[in-house]
Amino acid sequence: MRRISVHASTDYDVLVEHGLLRQCGSLLAGAAVTRHFVIVTDDTVDELYSKDLLHALDMAGCKAECFVFPHGEASKCSGTLLKLYDFLCESGITRSDCLIALGGGVVGDLTGFAAATFLRGIRYIQIPTTLLAQIDSSVGGKTAINIPGGKNLVGAFKQPSLVICDPDTLKTLPGHILSDGIAEAIKYGMIRDPGLFALLDAHNSDNVLPQADEIIARCVTIKRDIVAKDEFDTGERMLLNFGHTLGHAIERHSEFAYTHGQAVAAGMCMLSARTAAPAVTARLIGCVNNYGLPTDYDAPMQELTALCGHDKKRMGGELSYVVCPAIGQGEIRKASFPDFCRMMEESL
Ligand SMILES: NC(=O)c1ccc[n+]([C@@H]2O[C@H](COP(=O)([O-])OP(=O)(O)OC[C@H]3O[C@@H](n4cnc5c(N)ncnc54)[C@H](O)[C@@H]3O)[C@@H](O)[C@H]2O)c1
Ligand SMILES: [Zn+2]
Known part of the structure; x- marks a missing residue:
């Protein structure tokens, strides 16, 4: 397993390994102080990967509920955010509990912003499932939603507690x-x-990325090094x-x-x-x-x-x-x- 340690206002690791999603229960439990998680994901990723994640959490003695919203940039908005806050209230989430963002950058940005603001800040973990999210949006702590005035205009800096990258999830991505x-x-x-x-x-293929783990780890290391010098952009x-x-x-x-x-x-x-x-x-x-x-x-x-x-x-x-x-x-x-x-x- 490749481990890239990020030193920011909160220190955390980015872990990269094929097949990690199915085996990440104990890693998630270790990064949180709770056994109660809420998984935030979109409908496409939910179909593909929620079951594996729920099983991994179950094996580690953790319980989790899923908040699922329609895929696409249009969902990264205040409407989805308010629904997520309601869901967190109904789930009885407390300040010591933890969110898990399972999906691409839309899921990661929205979940991170909810984690930055709900109860004035709770922990969250990123499990990015697009290449863009694995090498870019899940690392660095920028979170945001879109408002009618523009993209990413409302947001916060909020570092995750852990980032888990499983290159196998990229196999289901459209080219x-x-x-x-x-x-x-x-x-x-x-x-x-x-x-x-x-x-x-x-x-030279737009459908597969050989040596994905090496490529992801190198990209994350570069982003880590740059962000370490300039966390607040x-x-x-x-x-x-x-x-x-x-x-x-x-x-x-x-x-x-x-x-x-x-x-x-x-x-x-x-x-x-x-x-x-x-x-x-x-x-x-x-x-x-x-x-x-x-x-x-x-x-x-x-x-x-x-x-x-x-x-x-x-x-x-x-x-x-x-x-x-x-x-x-x-x-x-x-x-x-x-x-x-x-x-x-x-x-x-
Ligand atoms: N926070 C940051 O630093 C940062 C940096 C760059 C981009 N972003 C944000 O990231 C967002 C774009 O991220 P994105 O490109 O990941 O988009 P996305 O989250 O919308 O994902 C793209 C599509 O792929 C689907 N998908 C995700 N994982 C899949 C998988 N493994 N298999 C099959 N389908 C899958 C999703 O359902 C979605 O339809 C934008 O909102 C952008 O503003 C944030
Ligand atoms: Zn970009």
């Missing part, structure tokens, strides 16, 4: 959801880890945004026809083409292509940069963005918004 997560894995390779990039570059955590400033603009411009992973993949390639040596961009494009992810987005650059102006990383007229002059070497750059637009809009 396009897996490749969304792969875009983030490529990002980690680009900003910090040429070895990880090489591992990803060696494969005021500086170095910006590195994790490689491809995201442009990516968010592409998501919005396409009216979300491009998924987050697709937009980030295109955003990384388009930014790299303007800021890195051609050989670096060629390798990035080759790797992104391997997984059926887009390397470009067809729209006038002015329309995209106009949307970059809304990015929340823009502060006081300055915009921060990340460049990778070499694979594994992400650097944060700052520019005035007009200078950033000029750089992006210059024809290649």
Whole structure:
């Protein structure tokens, strides 16, 4: 089993091993001070994995109830949150009890926010079942829900007590959801880890991820190291945004026809083409292509940069963005918004 220890305001471990979901009862019991859990999950993941988790908890002498909501981003909202609070009241959850987020980033963000706020804070454990959740959203302690004013506008920093990643759960993921997560894995390779990039570059399938445990562990280690230096997102955590400033603009411009992973993949390639040596961009494009992810987005650059102006990383007229002059070497750059637009809009 791979163990990545995270040192933040609360210390916790991220455990990665094939088959861990079926055997995690004693690990869950050990990370909590209770034998009473509430599992929060969506309907798709419930069908696939709740039974295994309930059995594992039962074997460890724990009891659990399941709160299940419809899958999809639309459920990450105040309506679902209020229903979850009601469920926790009915279940008699006390401050010493523990929530378990079983699912993708939607489940993790919503459960984490409920754990941060219910009874002014209770423990929660993450069991992420998408690649994106395993390598990104379950680590770092950012939790949130969406409100009509925008995505992730209401949230809290709340670290989990434990994260359990079972790469076997990725086998049931539809290919396009897996490749969304792969875009983030490529990002980690680009900003910090040429070895990880090489591992990803060696494969070429959008349906399976060989050496998933190694890839997950490397990504989590990078996120751990960056978050340790910047738990509350005021500086170095910006590195994790490689491809995201442009990516968010592409998501919005396409009216979300491009998924987050697709937009980030295109955003990384388009930014790299303007800021890195051609050989670096060629390798990035080759790797992104391997997984059926887009390397470009067809729209006038002015329309995209106009949307970059809304990015929340823009502060006081300055915009921060990340460049990778070499694979594994992400650097944060700052520019005035007009200078950033000029750089992006210059024809290649
Ligand atoms: N907190 C953070 O730091 C952070 C970071 C990145 C993204 N996020 C958030 O994460 C969310 C996106 O996460 P996501 O991509 O995991 O989306 P998701 O949770 O909606 O999962 C995607 C789909 O996959 C299904 N699914 C999950 N696991 C499965 C499995 N093993 N087999 C088959 N189907 C499965 C789900 O039911 C869902 O329909 C967004 O809300 C985003 O804002 C948070
Ligand atoms: Zn992302």
